[in-house]
Amino acid sequence: MAGKRTFRQISSVLLHIxxxxxxLLMIYPLLWMFSSSFKDTSExxxxxxxxxxxxxxxxxxTNGFKGFAGISFSVFFKNSFIITILSVVGTVISSTLVAYGFARIRFKGAAFWFACMMMTMMLPSEVLIIPQYIFFQKINWxxxxxxxxxxxxxxxxxFIFLLVQFLRGIPRELDESATIDGCGVFSIFIRILVPLLVPPIITVSIFKFYWTWDDFFSPLLYLNSPKLATVSLAIKNFSDPTMQTDWGAMFAMSVLSLVPILAVFIAFQKYIVEGISTTGLKG
Incomplete structure (x- = not known):
């Protein structure tokens, strides 16, 4: 027994090491960026x-927050927050409503439309770039x-799939009890199911926040004015091939751009685990 206990202790120590x-290997790039934000460009x-x-x-x-072209970095943060927060709100509202329809409302062709929706996940985003750009250009967006x-x-x-799987794990008896009490379809959704959907809704919000905040290509494609640039686009604009780049200021703003992401993760990390781990479990 003593030999087995010693072996387990050694294995535990080696595993922790x-x-x-x-x-440390995974976090080293972040440490390097944080360190570089305090260095002179030449160093x-x-x-x-x-x-x-x-x-x-x-x-x-301070130099990085001054921005460029006479535009403070606070403008870029404001633009990113506007786009990110409105995108999160839109995604949560629309995805939750659609998921409720697929999971709780019986209608003709539900399986077919759900399959069509799932197939869009396999559609490469590169295929949509040109048609979407032409469409948005036609309507002056x-x-x-x-x-x-x-x-x-x-x-x-x-996000719809994530919410559908969670809704399928909630007993339908709750809907039936609410119907007996006089609740309609929308009342059941708002009063009964939405409170139970808080963990997956927060999970959806966090993922959408991350993806929108970090998005670089879409703002690059659609935003031409420097005053409309997002944080990710503004950081790229610090690099100027025609003259010397202020790398120190660039890394400093890169560090600041991570603050909202880290704050959201630290504040809601327990909901991420809860929202994903309970998805698909039957009640």
């Missing part, structure tokens, strides 16, 4: 292996936030 080293790539700066240059944050926000109000296949 391996996990710690792997975690960043010369002493790239050195995480602790020789001289801390806190002015990188280019160089506005509308192409980045309005599509979110038509749901997302992945």
């Amino acid at each position: 391996f996990v710690t080293l792997f975690a 960043i790539f010369v002493n790239a292996h050195q995480l602790i700066p020789t001289h801390f240059k806190f002015s990188n944050y 280019i160089n506005t936030f509308l192409p980045l926000i309005v599509p979110s109000f038509f749901g997302g296949a992945f």
Whole structure:
């Protein structure tokens, strides 16, 4: 018994060492970026292996926040928050309503339409770029936030599937009891099911927040004016091939761009686990 206990202890220690080293390997790029945000531009790539700066240059944050072309970085943060928050709201409302229809309302062709919806997940986004751009150009939405926000109000296949699986795990007896008490279809949805859908709704919100906040290609495609640029697009604009790039300020703004993501994750991480782990379980 003593030998087995010793073996388990050694195995546990080795496992913790391996996990710690792997975690450090995964987090090293973030540590390097954070360290570089306090370095002078001339030092960043010369002493790239050195995480602790020789001289801390806190002015990188003030210089970076000044932005470029006379536009403060606060404008870019505001643009990103507007696009992200409205996209999250649109995705949650539309995806929840569609999921409720698929999971709870019986209608002709439900299985067929659900299959069509699921097949859109296999459609490469590259296929849609040109048709969508032409469509948005025809209705004069280019160089506005509308192409980045309005599509979110038509749901997302992945989020609808996630919510449908959760709804299927909620007993239908709740709906029947509410119907006996005089609730209609919409009342059942608002009063009975939405409170039970809080964990997956928060999970959907977090994922949509991450994906929209980090999106670089869509703002690059639809936004031409510097005043409308998002944070990801503005950080890219710090790199100027025609002149010397202020890498210190660029990394400083990159660090600040991670603050909302980290804040959301820390505040709602328990809902991510709960929303995913309970999806698809039968009640």
